[in-house]
Amino acid sequence: MRIALNYIYLEKSHSGGKDQVGLNLLKGFYDNNIISQMCVICFEYSVKTIESIAPGIKIIPIKYKCHSTKEMHRMAYLTWVNTVIIPKIVKKYSIDKIFHLGCNNGLVKLKCTSISIPFDIKAVAHRVLAHVKIPFYKYIIHKIMYYIDFKNADTIVAMSDVDKAEIAQYYPKFANKIRRIYCPIKIELKNIKHQSKTTKNIVALNLQFHHKNIITLIKAFELIKDKCDYNLLLIGKVPQRVSYLKDYVKNNHLEQRIKFTGFISEDAKNKLFQTSALYVNPTLYEGFGMTAVEAIILKIPTLVSRIATNYEITQGLCDYYEPAEDEHALAEMLLKCLKKNYDNQDLDKKSKLLLDKYDYRRIANEYYKLFVS
Template identity: 30%
Template sequence: MRIALNATNIFRSEEVCGVGQYVINLLNGFDQMGCLDCFRIIVNPEVRKVFERELPGLRAKNAPYPAFLDRLRWKDGFFRQLYIERRSVPSFHRQEKADILFHPFMAQSVSVSKPSRTVVTAHDLFLRRFPDQLSKRYYHMLDHSYRMTLLGATRIVTPSQFVKNDILNYYPEVPGEKITVIPNPVAINLTETTPYNLPTPYILSVNAIRYHKNLITLIKAFERIYRLIDHSLVLAGPAIKSVSNGIAQYIEEKKIPKVFITGYLSDTQRNTLYQNAALFVSPSLCEGFGITPIEAALFGVPVITTRETSIPEATQNLLHYYEPATDDTRLSEKILDVLQKEPDPDRMRSIQETFRKAYSPQTIARQYWDCFLKTLEVD
């Protein structure tokens, strides 16, 4: 079996997070299976730089496109990506004579790949749940693109049953039988750390600073209790400027001390923060899977998160939860409650082992491989 992998839209910079981390973890899983040579990979310039750093020796081909498209920066290079997916990727697929074209994200133009067998990963339907976070024009463009992609794909993979249900709810014309649920792979090297100087003890949140990550609720909860605890609050992750500016302004106006915003961190720096955290909190409103609470638990850190969307499913109801997600009073009470209790080491080890077995890259890669084989059987 030969698989053409479209990796052209998994990074928009050299910062590895989200979909990009998922693809790297998945490729590592295929490598552990011994079948990485079955993949033919097409990338854009940003992805190539990251792959050379994270996956040395991996062979990939640059996607050709007209140079002037680099000057059209609307929506993170929307038009460049549209050209690549309509022209470069289908051409690459034909040249490689691949059996399957795999888009590990919601590609914009799956329909032009027909009659190829295509597998698409739909990570979430953020645009449907938070339409007011997009302009009307961009929302309608994406909504149309999503519908065409979901209808055009031979098989759809979702990281949770929740996302599958979302697709069937918002796009009822999509046949449910062609949707396969496969969790995201989670890979953490517990021994690879880089020193990062922060005062301890601290409460940690690793999330992109975006609206739906709901970090303002965590800030308000910390505001209620910072006088009662010795802990600082550390927010780590890449930021959308408008959201991070709003958070910084709130912290300044309310004069909340002991809050550290690190920005994007490397994997080894992030591991150091996990390793030394007293508590991890993820107050997210919407996740297709939700990887960071699982990562923190793998480090043996107590975790508080929400019961929103796919989070209880992905975390298997094994962590600490509070609700409603936007209630900072409830969150502050839960933080105090968890901090006052000594973690049960046997329970923490059990959670670690459960997540390690369920979400190891090789385990998830095998499920994808089975999905690819079933896709080949489709008439």
């Protein structure tokens, strides 16, 4: 049996959780010694990354010919590759099963078993988030795209029970195809010590999108800044679409207490996490929500918005606040968490529970069982 991992969805620069799921999964396959039946289809710019994670795996590279940085242009290009190029690869290499690391799987049903993970259907199920409405043309394109993907797929992977229920609600015709498999987490705990949390930092990650709701965290911190000696550290890129975050900080003279790191490596991120007093995720929507899980595994006190996915994925093991967009509710919980004495043994226990549940090797084995079933 030949299993193809369609990884053309990986981007040139790290795009966050979606890429990390694919790379963690690949590492799990490699560490479980099950790559002999597998090959990876990817654009040429991803070859070195794939080789470094899974040495020896068969790689089928495709030359990347989309030079536009516009979202819809890349989307159209992926549609073309999956419709024209991938069927030829399936035939040439006698692929029996293919796993698509993302939505937009092409316009034709492949002549092999097809498994797809759409990474949520937010564009259809939550057209308005953080007071931002997805343009009608994008909504229609995504609605049709998901329908075609789900129609042509043999199995649809949902990242959580909430994600599974949402797909079934909006695409009931394909509900029997959905299989829930949680996302793989890969974290080394060997050097994690409780006493290493020495800085006076509150940290948050994932600033790139409106629905991450970082503006509520900034406003909440503004309310408590004179009541504590902690600073707020915001990790990640700040693209133009959320430039208002920096504008708010500047206009309200908060630059001395709120810092933006820009993009940093995974290792640098983990080091900042490990020395921080509190991790906060005020998101309005998640399909899974890796960073909160990672924070708990790293034994960091964690505070998240009490939306359905966050509560499911964190298993009720951290602190929560609601409503998600209420800066006063968040400010109140921030102060409570900063004053709280967290028990190290309790943090250890929670860390182990989530590390075992989402361990990348265990999740990779669950995927493999799906592939060979």
